[in-house]
Amino acid sequence: MDTQQLFYGTIILTALMGIVLGWVAISYRKLIEKYDKIRSTGEEVEKALEAERVKTLEEAKTQAKQIVSEAQTRSGQLITEAASFGNETRELLGKELQKLQAVELGYYQKALEDTKLTAQTSLGSISKDVRQEVVKQIDAVRTSLTGEIQKVQMETRQMLSASYKKMEEEIGVYKIERLKRVDEKVFEILKDVSTKAIGKSLSLEDHEDIVIKALEDAKKEHVF
Amino acid sequence: MYSELNRLARTQEERETLKEELQSLYDSLYEKQSAFEECLDKVRPTTGETVKRLLTEGKIADRAKFIKEADKYLDSLTILELTVAFDPKGKSIERIWEWTRRNVGEGIVLKFTLDRLLGAGAIVTYQGKIRNYSLSRFIDDYFESSKPSLVHLLS
Numbered sequence: 001m002d003t004q005q006l007f008y009g010t011i012i013l014t015a016l017m018g019i020v021l022g023w024v025a026i027s028y029r030k031l032i033e034k035y036d037k038i039r040s041t042g043e044e045v046e047k048a049l050e051a052e053r054v055k056t057l058e059e060a061k062t063q064a065k066q067i068v069s070e071a072q073t074r075s076g077q078l079i080t081e082a083a084s085f086g087n088e089t090r091e092l093l094g095k096e097l098q099k100l101q102a103v104e105l106g107y108y109q110k111a112l113e114d115t116k117l118t119a120q121t122s123l124g125s126i127s128k129d130v131r132q133e134v135v136k137q138i139d140a141v142r143t144s145l146t147g148e149i150q151k152v153q154m155e156t157r158q159m160l161s162a163s164y165k166k167m168e169e170e171i172g173v174y175k176i177e178r179l180k181r182v183d184e185k186v187f188e189i190l191k192d193v194s195t196k197a198i199g200k201s202l203s204l205e206d207h208e209d210i211v212i213k214a215l216e217d218a219k220k221e222h223v224f
Numbered sequence: 225m226y227s228e229l230n231r232l233a234r235t236q237e238e239r240e241t242l243k244e245e246l247q248s249l250y251d252s253l254y255e256k257q258s259a260f261e262e263c264l265d266k267v268r269p270t271t272g273e274t275v276k277r278l279l280t281e282g283k284i285a286d287r288a289k290f291i292k293e294a295d296k297y298l299d300s301l302t303i304l305e306l307t308v309a310f311d312p313k314g315k316s317i318e319r320i321w322e323w324t325r326r327n328v329g330e331g332i333v334l335k336f337t338l339d340r341l342l343g344a345g346a347i348v349t350y351q352g353k354i355r356n357y358s359l360s361r362f363i364d365d366y367f368e369s370s371k372p373s374l375v376h377l378l379s
Contacts, residue, residue: 211345215324
């Protein structure tokens with residue numbers, strides 16, 4: 001009965017160790033994926049990730065060793081406690097334990113290797129992705145800038161065209177106004193010249209006659 | 225009686241001159257005895273002759289009163305202002321004044337203002353009424369009414 005308990009206990013312990021190792025591996029993978037997401041932060045992020053990776057690997061190793069060590073210690077204790085086991089059972093148990101250890105160690109090593117590979121792949125692709133991202137961003141900025149420049153050019157052209165049109169209209173109005181003024185001036189000159197010319201050509205008697213005529217008109221209009 | 229003086233004061237200038245002459249005659253009354261006669265010889269002949277005749281024909285003894293009444297009459301004359309394009313002298317003044325005396329009535333004094341820009345004719349101002357009968361206004365009216373055809377002609 002004790003042997004059976006020891007056997008199941010060892011299996012449960014080993015299974016727990018496997019779960020812990022799996023959890024460590026998943027945590028590590030998640031961490032790496034997290035780092036992958038923030039890789040756009042550039043070289044500093046890359047360095048930080050590298051440092052973090054090393055640190056995490058070290059921690060994972062330490063934890064794994066600690067777990068294995070604890071498992072061995074616990075197994076030893078259990079074996080010692082079950083001193084009454086038969087040789088056959090002991091051999092069988094020892095073999096099973098070795099198998100399990102080998103399998104678990106294999107899993108652990110594989111998980112570590114996978115994690116390491118994933119980390120290396122992720123970290124290696126960071127610089128490439130960053131470069132691609134930067135190029136993509138530059139392309140986007142360039143496209144945006146080209147669009148903006150074209151828009152500004154179009155707006156400027158429209159503005160200039162409108163200003164030119166307005167200016168032409170104003171010049172047209174000004175021209176008409178000036179021509180009107182010129183006409184007015186011409187008329188004024190003509191009037192002055194006509195008035196002076198007629199006035200000078202008149203004799204004193206003519207002037208008198210015209211003044212008398214003016215008085216007669218005034219009388220007709222009842223000014224007096 | 226005093227209307228005789230209107231002929232000596234046909235224009236504003238003549239009226240002022242006549243008033244000054246009357247004042248001189250008035251002042252002479254308070255000088256030596258022969259001063260008044262001497263003064264009559266000094267004023268314009270037409271003035272001296274007219275005053276002598278009026279005093280004789282009217283048998284006026286109070287010369288001072290006569291002069292004061294004459295001065296009042298001159299002040300009562302109505303001004304007819306004529307802005308003209310020429311400077312009217314003797315004959316022209318006489319002709320225009322005669323016309324006004326006959327057509328407007330007695331007691332008119334002409335006030336001439338010279339404005340050669342009028343060309344000819346006159347601006348008549350009488351008792352607050354003003355009428356422009358000048359050549360310049362006639363030409364203005366002509367140009368205003370003929371403007372479209374003149375513009376067409378110029379263009």
